[in-house]
Amino acid sequence: GAYLQAIENANEALNAYIVTTPEKALEMAKASDARLAAGNGGALEGIPLGIKDLFGTEGVHTQAASHILDGFKPHYESTVTANLWADGAVMLGKLNMDEFAMGSSNESSYYGPVKNPWRAKGSNVDLVPGGSSGGSAAAVAARLCAGATATDTGGSIRQPAAFTGTVGIKPTYGRCSRWGIVAFASSLDQAGPIARDVRDAAILLRSMASVDAKDTTSVDIAVPDYEAVIGKPLAGIKIGIPKEYRVDGMPEEIEKLWQQGISWLKDAGATIVDISLPHTKYALPAYYIVAPAEASSNLARYDGVRYGLRVPGKDIVDMYENTRAKGFGEEVKRRIMIGTYVLSAGYYDAYYLQAQKVRTLIKKDFEDAFHAGVDAILTPATPSAAFGIADQEMNSDPVKMYLNDIFTVTVNMAGLPGIAVPAGLDSRGLPLGLQLIGRPFDEETLFQTAYVIE
């Protein structure tokens, strides 16, 4: 009830929720109360959550914040949300995001931008919450839900978490089922939580994760009790500091934050070692080939026949064209064009195949570091704090926007787990985050080390 009231008061200003589901929330809360009274409550009994609009929710608005999915209400429930409901969580509504999860500022949504609840000291400029899970991050930061689901293809959980002072974890590829989540780039997409603190993120991820026969890339490795590692000392843990993440033009404040994080981990008993991840600089360009290539293929299904919007034409091909021309936004069209170009005969070897080779090298860099005994890697989460909505510089050049992902995409390319944790404020009073990257399926070490930083 209190959350529904808070949403009513604040959502118009923030635009974090696209739709709310108050009746469903009350009905689920009632069922939850009954289970608790009967003494058979689940791990998340009665916890009110916001759900990113990318997750299929049965009978409820699921449009990936796109015009092309107008009116789409799936007849299925994604595995991740089904897992949450099975543990007793309550759905408050669907959260805003960049259209089809393509973006770093939540400005590509058909439903308009989300406002970051944070502002710089003494300023009245509205800031972006980051993207693509901007609605999830803003709703958690503004207390419009107790936690939220999000997805991360190239940073979309960790960058918005960093911009809003919240915690976001992208688990290992395969930890959560992708079934029932609108696909962007299938070899990179992973679901994870955005939460107020490390403990909440640990509790939520445990519930979201599962092996699933409906997603053959989900992996059958037991999901540990992540909460159990919180507060454990860091003795025996080795943290790698990759020199390649010290990029040109990185603000001094970010460098200082990084140093601060290093000393916190050292004080908690960790050993710090310098490492090298030599192929880091190729990650961003390779990502912006692989992700659009897969997106162009995944988005071919939106043709005006099967889902949502249909714009009539003189014949079926004309109808396809009209629907896609009207239904997709500018950024989505850009990705489809890049994707079809890099996959086309004659260019495939030069772009897509090359990018896949780079991807293997990036993965090997991390494997070498882990073989040398490193347990986790500490980096900044983003190269800057949140920027303004409709920022001239960011919006004049798509590549500038893509640079937001410079510290996060490597992790998706290698399929590794990564967590963003709030680590302090910049001189304008805006939150900054650090990132910890772990071994495959070792989310535990990330929760353990991130807890020391938050």
Ligand code: GLN
């Ligand atoms: N900003 C990146 C992109 O636009 C990441 C998106 C994501 O992780 N979903 O592709």
